[in-house]
Amino acid sequence: MGSHAYKICEYDCWFQAWGTPDISPSLAGMLSNLRIEEKGEIIERAAAELRRGLARGFGISAGSKARDQETLVGTIEHLNTALGLSLPSQKPEGFVLQVTDTRIIVAGQDPRGALYGVYRLLFLLRLGKITAGTHIAEAPATSYRIINHWDNLDGTVERGYAGKSLFYQDNRIKYDPRRIEDYARLLASIGINRISINNANVRGAAKGLITEAYLPEVAKLASIFRPFGIRLILSINFASPCVLGDLAAADPLDPAVASWWKEQTDLIYRAIPDLAGFMVKADSEFEPGPFQYGRTHAEGANMLAAALRPHNGEVFWRCFVYNCAQDWRDHSVDRAKAAYDHFMPLDGGFDENVILQIKFGPYDFQVREPVSPLFGALLKTRHIMELQITQEYTGHQIDLCYLPWLWEDIMSFDTARGPASRVRELMGRSIEGLAGVGNVGLDQNWTGHPLAQANLYGYGRLAWDPGLSSEVIAHEWSVLTFGDTEVAETIKKILLASYPIYEKYNAPFGICFMVNPGIHYGPSPEGYEFSKWGTYHRADRRSIGIDRTPAGTGYTEQYAPQKAAVFRDPACCPENLILFFHRLPYDYRMKNGETLLQNIYNTHFEGYDEVKAMIDTWMGLKGNLDEGIYASVLSRMERQLENAGEWRDVINTYFRRKTGIPDAKGRVISG
Ligand code: GCV
Secondary structure, three states, X not given: OOOOXXXXXXXXXXXXXXXXXXXXXXXXXHHOEEEOOOOOHHHHHXXXXXXXXXXXXXXXXXXXXOOOOEEEEEEHHHHHHHHOOOOOOOOOOOEEEEEOOOEEEXXXXXXXXXXXXXXXXXXXXXOOOOOOOOEEEEOOOOOEEEEEOOEOOOOOEOOOOOOOOOOEEOOEEOOOHHHHHHHHHHHHHOOOOEEEOOOOOOOHHHHHHHOOOOHHHHHHHHHHHHHHOOEEEEEEOOXXXXXXXXXXXXXXXXXXXXXXXXXXXXXXXXXXXOOOEEEEOXXXXXXXXXHHHOOOHHHHHHHHHHHHHHHOOEEEEEOOOOOOOOOOOOOOOOHHHHHHHHHHHHOOOOOOOEEEEEEOOOOOOOOOOOOOOOOOOOOOOOEEEEEEOOOOOOOOOOOOOOOHHHHHHHHHOEOOOOOOOEHHHHEOOOEEEEEEEOOOOOOOOOOOOHHHHHHHHHHHHHHHOOOOOHHHHHHHHXXXXXXXXXXXXXXXXXXXXXXXXXXXXXXXXXXXXXEXXXXXXXXXXXXXXXXXXXXXXXXXXXXEOOOOOOOOOOHHHHOOHHHHHHHXXXXXXXXXXXXHHOOEEOOOEOOOXXXXXXXXXXHHHHHHHHHHHHHHHHHOOOOOOOHHHHHHHHHHHHHHHHHHHHHHHHHHHHHHHHHOOOOOOOOOOOO
């Protein structure tokens, strides 16, 4: 096995000191002579990023002596006018990357495009994909490539597993500006262009973030992200006119409320003129919203949209709206139907600067749930898809779970509404982008689990190009992080195996929510069964699952007819989702000829064994990998094994007790 060529620095993520093995003298010659004549915050940042990347990454120090070899960076318009080039125009934020025998040109459609082109040049250099003759024209498929922080002003991070908040401490905005700049670099390098900096649950001091008490500090943060092409979003509390102002109610149709928001929004934009807008979690999990006043979500969102419109701001209105005070005895309510039921009737009723933010599935970032039926169905309302990069239900960044594997599956989902109706084909058309709940914190390596950096990297790459496979992303990330070595190849394989392994020892076949309530780590088969949250499986001694066909809750009918027909029929329904859609007896025959129960036993035994095998593979890397990373991953994998063992034993025992049926293969399941 080859050894790594350089000392890996976890903090640097996918920007390592790569060295120059793959760079020919002629490329090095061109790269050491940069010509960047354009002025402007982002273009100048692009120039600085190229200089920095070349120096730190490849040891090439770029001077600016005129020679017959050079690298040009600028906007297409500038380069065409100033240098008489005839570069073709690209889509917004796109770029052209051209390499001849004497010249490298990185030309952006706009300054952001040039910045993205610079990062692509650096990464492609490392991936060994730049040669004389390279000609790349690229633009992001989507306009909205957002990271959502669920950071609280006291410094905690809701569902954060990588240390405290990057932005806050003790109800103050407090951060290390160098670190924020490094974060902005990481994000811009994968194409992120917007970031919300506070929790969707706007509680406590965070309610005041939009007031003069905090705005000057928010503005300073915005100015660190700005040169990287990243605009801030603020999460707001719908009841602000009452909480911050002196109004008795926050009724969106009350002119006094609308004018309160207008004034407050004007004030906010005086501090941050390029704020991207507000994110709103309304009428959800105890957050206030328009329902309190008998108003619709369109009425609520449009009122805020009116205040934002003069500033080119937008409302990111979340569709995570459901009854979180359900009676578990009541079988007539199905939480899975909530988002579609609430928002589909409002299609066409939202203003142009309202963007609905829809979780990828109908529940809540479960390990396996179907894609929300709103995608493909909403035709007259702007919307984006929300993913979770932080591993709330996928192992808390203790267990290894490479999320692009799941996201590739989501992108492949065919909504069956018209031609080219796969999610990846809708991206950049009806689905205008992605919002991902971030996975970083103050941990030195950003993500807690060193390999969870791949999830952040993968998220950005997929928002940029939804057609990328999880394998390509894993390859890029592994090589950029670990070098082009056998170590990187092994780590790539470990990543690609990790999601199916996690899924095997988790809640079986799309049943969802068998986690410990509240914390959402570790098994508790009935943890949510008799609670108000609306996520039940109703296992008894014969059967398990909710019938979501027309004979049951009718959720299947929210999909296009062709899709509904697939989900309706257990014989056609994808087996990894079969318990999401159907109530089945334990002796139901799965495609492999074994019963549902036996499949549950099998997958849980296998999941545990596969974690063990993964640890063996990891241990095979000892000596060939940075000792610190090796040890920190190994210690997490050992905790993962414990977790997988807990899942295996709790789930298998639960079903063994319910059914009285032993494992057909005679393996030990506790009594
Ligand atoms: C920000 C889930 C999480 C909550 C989160 C919520 C949301 O319910 O458990 O922590 O709150 O989703 O997306 O708003």
